[in-house]
Amino acid sequence: MKRALITGVTGQDGMYLAELLNDKGYEVFGLVQGQNNPKKDLLAQTHPYVKILSGNLLDLVSLIRAVSFCRPDEVYNLAAVSFVAYSWENARLTSDVTGGGVLNMLEAVRFHMDKTGEPVKFYQASSSEMFGKVQEVPQRESTLLWPRSPYGVAKVFGHYMTINYRESYGMHASSGILFNHESPRRGPEFVTRKVSMAVARIHKNLQNGLSLGNLDAKRDWGFAGDYVEAMWLMLQQPEADDYVISTGQTHSIRDLLDVAFDEIGVTDWNQMVRLDDQFKRPAEVDLLIGDSSKAREVLGWTPKVTFEELIRMMVRHDIAELER
């Protein structure tokens, strides 16, 4: 039985990945931070097979303990401060956790391998936010990184540190440059879920509109359930490498509103959407669209859920939640 350790196991990706690995027969360990963390109890209910370990990316000793306890074949480092807008307000914390935390996790794995001689494969959750002010369209593995937020800068640090540990120590360390990926499990602060929840409430006459920031930004949105499969595939390769994971299609926030409102039979949403500067960012990433041909060729990975299916799935889920 293979063993896997997932950091960030209580997040959207962590939960999908835990399910995938459990289905594949892995013993799944999940790192959860903090005392009395309510997410821990929730995870214990929904994913009872995950063995929860206590640890924090800022605390190297806790990571060394966790790795030496579960002796994983594979480590998936998904934990991060992941909300881009928050990273301007909390740049230091974001840099420490989202950037420095990767280094701590790599060190914990290296320490374990040196001590025991047991090989460990490592996955780093890199992000399309690293492309920022894009220098090439579409973006691929070789595209120059130009991050536009403290979050993006921190992710660049983690990305290059992962490559550096691969090159310096021969570690099987891969980095997945994942474009935006969403699901009904997405946090309500991200734009897709903010819209799907609001549209569901509007449908049920519980609110009459919503406020948003920049409607013209474009993102390459895929389904999180499809994307965790790519993470796993990367660690099954004989050689570690970096891969862009994306659908290859881009849509604006306006397109997102078109589909979400159409699901409840509304064709003109203009009266229901207010523009509010508080949701605009000091520096915006205007356009993301990924070229995932390397992942498609080498890993045999393809996304299955389309943008329209994804948004409709999220709105339907949020309506069903309200009805429950």
Ligand code: G4F
């Ligand atoms: O949903 P978002 O907050 O996602 P963002 O910033 O693209 O980041 C997500 O994807 C990254 C991958 O590229 C991840 F690394 C990261 O952790 C996260 O998962 O915002 C998407 C777009 C932005 O352009 C934002 O300005 O939507 C625009 N937007 C407009 N109004 C809004 C809003 N975003 C949010 N969250 N809330 C708004 O009211």
